[in-house]
Amino acid sequence: MNRVKARIVRGSIRSERIAYITTAGGGHAEVLLSASQTGSNHVLAVEVARDKNNVLIELPQETSSGDWRVWVNKNQILSE
């Protein structure tokens, strides 16, 4: 399990968080999560693949645009 850097915003209910993760392409993946799947500045995700600069992560939920997996820059990975 990896901690991946994200901007975390409170959701519409107490246990809900909205995470914005910067993708390798420069965009943002938005994903609705439970508080237990996030920290103050990160989300929990699983590494699936890796290339020279980027890591493919699988998020705990589907993003608003329909992806479970997104490429992020390896600098976005806070810890493994």
Add this chain to the structure above:
Amino acid sequence: MILTDREIQVFLANRQISIKPKPDLVRYSSTSVDLTLAKQFRVWDFNQIEKTKGEIITPGPKFRYPEFRDKYTKSINIPSGKGYVLAPEAFVLAWTHETIDLPNHSRIAARIEGKSSLARLGLAVHVTAPTIHAGFEGSLQLELCNHGPVSIRLTPGMPICQLIFEMTLGTPAKGYSGIFLRQKK
């Protein structure tokens, strides 16, 4: 048993199943692979429906679906940039861009399911017919319905549904040979 992402990729590599074009790595989740929307849609011909107002269809041995389809619907191509706006309560037939092949001997069946990101908007991708039988080959037809109160723009190439592969316990005596075998967009 449901295949995980790794098993799906192994089955694809061994040509035990086929998805064309091959999905990118980001299209997988732990136990499914996303398929994308094709530009071909089949929409209702409301002029024809108006002309035959009051007609009742009777599904059964004498019912011929291709005749029904050709009488009441028309095929259209959606411009990539513009998309197709599915109004609330609207129902159209669409296709996956990918074609799949589940050879009978591979002992694989599949289910097509919606994606939660679209389901939250009210979009359904099938009308109680998610099963893809072992032996099926062709493009997958989607029965798209907007159950939500807001119009949804559908754009060719967008991830529209997910495919879940299941291993059968034995080899079926006969693979799928119904009228939708090798169906094309």
